[in-house]
Amino acid sequence: MPALKVSGLTFSYGPATLIKDLGFELRPGDFMCVLGPNGSGKSTLLKLLTGFIKPAAGAVTLAGESTAGMAAGRLARLAAYVPSETTTPYDFSVREMVLMGRTARSGFWRGYSRADEEAADRALAETGAARLAARSVNTLSTGERQLVFIAQALAQEAKLLLLDEPTSHLDLKYKAAVMALLASLAGRNLAVAAVLHEPALARLGCNKALLLGREGDYSFGSVPEMISPVRLAAVYGLPENSPLLPK
Amino acid sequence: MANSKLSLLFLALAAACLFSLAAGPAGLSPDIILNLRLPRTLAALAVGAGLGLAGALFQGVLKNPLSDPYILGTSSGATAAAVFCFLAGIERTSPVFFIAVFAGAFGATFLSYWLARAAGRLSDAALVLAGVAVSAFLSAVVMLTLSAARERSFSLLYFVLGGLYAVEPGVMLFSGAIILAAVIFSMARWRALDAMSLGAEKAYHLGANPERERLVFFGLACAATSAAVAMGGTIGFVGLMTPHIIRLVTGPSARVLVPAAALGGAALLTAADAAGRSLFPPSEVPAGVIMALAGAPFFMWLLWKNSRGRN
Numbered sequence: 269m270p271a272l273k274v275s276g277l278t279f280s281y282g283p284a285t286l287i288k289d290l291g292f293e294l295r296p297g298d299f300m301c302v303l304g305p306n307g308s309g310k311s312t313l314l315k316l317l318t319g320f321i322k323p324a325a326g327a328v329t330l331a332g333e334s335t336a337g338m339a340a341g342r343l344a345r346l347a348a349y350v351p352s353e354t355t356t357p358y359d360f361s362v363r364e365m366v367l368m369g370r371t372a373r374s375g376f377w378r379g380y381s382r383a384d385e386e387a388a389d390r391a392l393a394e395t396g397a398a399r400l401a402a403r404s405v406n407t408l409s410t411g412e413r414q415l416v417f418i419a420q421a422l423a424q425e426a427k428l429l430l431l432d433e434p435t436s437h438l439d440l441k442y443k444a445a446v447m448a449l450l451a452s453l454a455g456r457n458l459a460v461a462a463v464l465h466e467p468a469l470a471r472l473g474c475n476k477a478l479l480l481g482r483e484g485d486y487s488f489g490s491v492p493e494m495i496s497p498v499r500l501a502a503v504y505g506l507p508e509n510s511p512l513l514p515k
Numbered sequence: 516m517a518n519s520k521l522s523l524l525f526l527a528l529a530a531a532c533l534f535s536l537a538a539g540p541a542g543l544s545p546d547i548i549l550n551l552r553l554p555r556t557l558a559a560l561a562v563g564a565g566l567g568l569a570g571a572l573f574q575g576v577l578k579n580p581l582s583d584p585y586i587l588g589t590s591s592g593a594t595a596a597a598v599f600c601f602l603a604g605i606e607r608t609s610p611v612f613f614i615a616v617f618a619g620a621f622g623a624t625f626l627s628y629w630l631a632r633a634a635g636r637l638s639d640a641a642l643v644l645a646g647v648a649v650s651a652f653l654s655a656v657v658m659l660t661l662s663a664a665r666e667r668s669f670s671l672l673y674f675v676l677g678g679l680y681a682v683e684p685g686v687m688l689f690s691g692a693i694i695l696a697a698v699i700f701s702m703a704r705w706r707a708l709d710a711m712s713l714g715a716e717k718a719y720h721l722g723a724n725p726e727r728e729r730l731v732f733f734g735l736a737c738a739a740t741s742a743a744v745a746m747g748g749t750i751g752f753v754g755l756m757t758p759h760i761i762r763l764v765t766g767p768s769a770r771v772l773v774p775a776a777a778l779g780g781a782a783l784l785t786a787a788d789a790a791g792r793s794l795f796p797p798s799e800v801p802a803g804v805i806m807a808l809a810g811a812p813f814f815m816w817l818l819w820k821n822s823r824g825r826n
Binding site for chain 2: 318320339340341342343344345348349351354355356357358359360361364368369371372373374379420424
């Protein structure tokens with residue numbers, strides 16, 4: 269069963285059609301990057317997938333269940349989403365922040381159960397953020413914060429992980445570390461979809477790519493097929509020999 | 516660790532109670548302590564708990580450290596509704612009174628919220644501005660009403676200014692029960708409140724429905740504020756200051772913050788009321804004035820801290 273199935277997805281923002289009749293499928297173990305110029309609807313797509321924004325038409329299915337009318341709690345068990353930036357004015361510790369990933373798995377009154385604590389510990393270990401556990405999230409560097417919010421999403425124990433620009437604002441070392449982490453998560457049968465700004469990063473572990481163009485044009489396929497200078501030049505409106513495009 | 520922090524809080528609460536029972540120009544006769552200061556201390560505890568709770572709920576659900584029932588216009592809405600009820604001859608102990616006051620609080624809060632959202636992104640400052648506008652208008656309506664209703668306006672003015680005078684036992688019992696219920700319900704939903712303090716979008720993706728949680732926590736905060744206003748009129752800044760002070764001790768998680776803010780608010784207002792009685796005997800400074808004297812500079816400090824955090 270596909271972890272994510274999208275069909276006929278259409279969304280307009282004002283008069284402009286952002287996403288038109290989009291369809292693709294992700295299986296457990298797939299790591300897809302979403303690429304495209306600014307305003308092509310990359311971030312919007314992620315929010316359509318989680319039902320935070322409602323599409324004009326089309327269907328999104330998570331592990332065989334349609335997201336139409338799905339309660340937020342159920343959704344959070346099926347898909348976890350890491351926004352490009354999460355801020356809070358309050359000094360939550362890293363551990364508290366990761367434990368919040370368990371929100372959908374709890375009832376009234378209860379403190380965190382042993383299962384919650386273990387899920388948080390696993391997520392912290394997997395992202396390499398365990399050493400930060402006692403720190404306040406507001407004292408972390410951008411790269412450390414990104415790891416913590418990925419850990420929070422992992423604590424949700426969803427089968428699909430969606431990330432909006434997880435590598436932007438990061439230095440090269442953290443970019444590589446985050447991509448390696450996401451690839452390893454796909455390696456243990458999660459489906460991962462990440463919006464990226466740099467096509468070259470797709471080579472660091474992605475096996476699928478979705479290119480979003482203007483006015484709802486898109487192409488979806490394997491990385492070797494999609495990450496070619498010809499296709500990328502067309503999508504970004506650059507000359508094919510531009511040094512910005514990966515060879 | 517958590518226990519020693521909580522015992523610190525109980526110690527502060529006990530100190531505030533002792534101060535309140537001892538403070539005042541009439542000395543320490545058992546009669547005065549039992550019949551005058553004890554009811555008043557209980558009223559201060561209940562009002563403070565309600566406002567402290569409301570502050571913690573608003574600051575969490577709106578992800579906005581500058582919010583509290585006074586700044587958002589919740590208290591003004593409740594006060595306006597209460598004044599109309601007094602003039603219409605509705606008793607303070609009747610359920611109609613509480614329903615009207617709650618409706619006033621809820622209406623004013625949602626108006627501020629809606630205005631801030633309509634102004635674009637729901638920024639901390641937009642919410643404060645909207646609250647100021649709503650409060651100013653409602654206060655003007657109250658003053659206009661008081662000017663028109665001359666004969667009762669003096670006693671009502673004291674209510675509007677905020678202070679704990681002779682709270683009737685019936686009102687105290689009813690309001691106290693509402694505040695206790697609001698504390699208990701809020702404690703049950705602490706995880707949703709924590710999720711909301713990361714913003715509505717993140718809360719949704721963690722599995723909390725932001726529209727529903729907003730409605731629930733606004734409802735609980737407005738119920739607590741209404742009950743507090745019914746007892747003590749408009750007292751500001753308890754809801755603003757308490758959660759900030761408590762977070763320094765317990766950390767930000769609503770699991771401890773919610774009950775601790777209720778206890779802390781109770782201690783803070785009880786101490787403020789006792790201070791008001793001891794400053795210039797035999798005259799009394801209303802608790803609302805003491806709170807504003809302490810709270811307004813605190814608010815300025817928060818604004819300064821907040822603007823520094825942005826840059």
